[in-house]
Structure formats: structure tokens, C-alpha cells
Amino acid sequence: MPGMFVLLLHLSAAAPTSTIFGDVRLGEKYLADAEVRLACGADSTTGKTDAEGSFRLTVKTGGRCQLTVHYEKQSATVDVVAFDQPARYRLVLELKDGKYFLKRV
Numbered sequence: 001m002p003g004m005f006v007l008l009l010h011l012s013a014a015a016p017t018s019t020i021f022g023d024v025r026l027g028e029k030y031l032a033d034a035e036v037r038l039a040c041g042a043d044s045t046t047g048k049t050d051a052e053g054s055f056r057l058t059v060k061t062g063g064r065c066q067l068t069v070h071y072e073k074q075s076a077t078v079d080v081v082a083f084d085q086p087a088r089y090r091l092v093l094e095l096k097d098g099k100y101f102l103k104r105v
Contacts, residue, residue, distance in 0.1 A: 018062030018082030022089035023053040024069055024102075030054075031071065031093060040065035040082055069093055069102055076102035 020038060024031040030053030037046045038057040049055045059065070062082035068075050071093060080089055090105045 016062070016084055017058050017060055018065075018084060019056065019058040019086040020065075020067065020080055020082050020089055021054070021056040021086055022091060024049055024055065024091045024093060025053060026071070026093045031069070035070040037068045037070070038065055038080075038082070039068070067091070067102070069100075071100060074100045076100040078102040078104060080104075 018040065024034060031049055032051045032053055034049045035046060036049060036055045036057065037044060038059055040059045040061050040063060043059045043061045045057050045059050047055055047057050059082060062084065065080050065082050066077050067080045067089065068077045069091070076093055078091065081087065092103055092105050094101050094103065
């Protein structure tokens with residue numbers, strides 16, 4: 001029975017995950033307490049930026065994903081790639097014609 005426990009522990013520790021981290025700005029100001037969502041296929045997770053606009057999100061699968069920032073009752077999305085190694089993204093939320101757009105810098 002202890003062998004089975006060790007095997008399960010090893011399998012769960014080896015499960016692949018993908019992490020992205022970074023920060024979100026609105027112009028020159030870092031965006032605090034904004035909801036962020038990472039969706040990679042059927043897998044997704046949500047979080048919030050901290051007081052300095054930083055975030056960290058981890059999903060079980062990676063590849064091509066979409067990162068969405070929710071701000072002032074609007075959502076803006078940008079394509080990202082999540083790998084088996086953490087990837088950093090610096091993002092800027094811009095307002096154009098009353099609508100927010102998210103871009104990488």
C-alpha cells in the first residue's frame with residue numbers, strides 16, 4: 001500500500017502545468033485589483049492583479065491561450081502562449097473609441 005501512495009504522489013507531482021505571469025498597465029499606471037482570466041482550450045483559471053498590477057496564473061495545459069482582463073465592465077483579450085516553463089507578459093490596456101484593447105509590450 002505505501003508503494004501505491006508513492007506512485008500516486010509521483011504522478012501528481014509530474015503533472016504538466018503552464019504558468020504565465022507579468023503585469024498590466026493602463027497607460028503609465030499599473031492596474032490594481034483587475035480580474036484576469038487565462039483560457040487554454042477547455043482549461044481556464046482566473047485571478048486578480050495585485051496593488052502593483054502583477055499577476056500569476058497557472059493552468060494544467062498549455063499552448064495557444066487567451067488572456068482576458070476585465071476592467072470597468074469591459075473585457076479585453078490578447079493571445080498568449082503558455083509553456084512548461086513560466087512565461088512573462090507585460091500588457092497595456094488602451095482605450096480607443098470607448099472600448100478597451102489589450103496589447104503586449
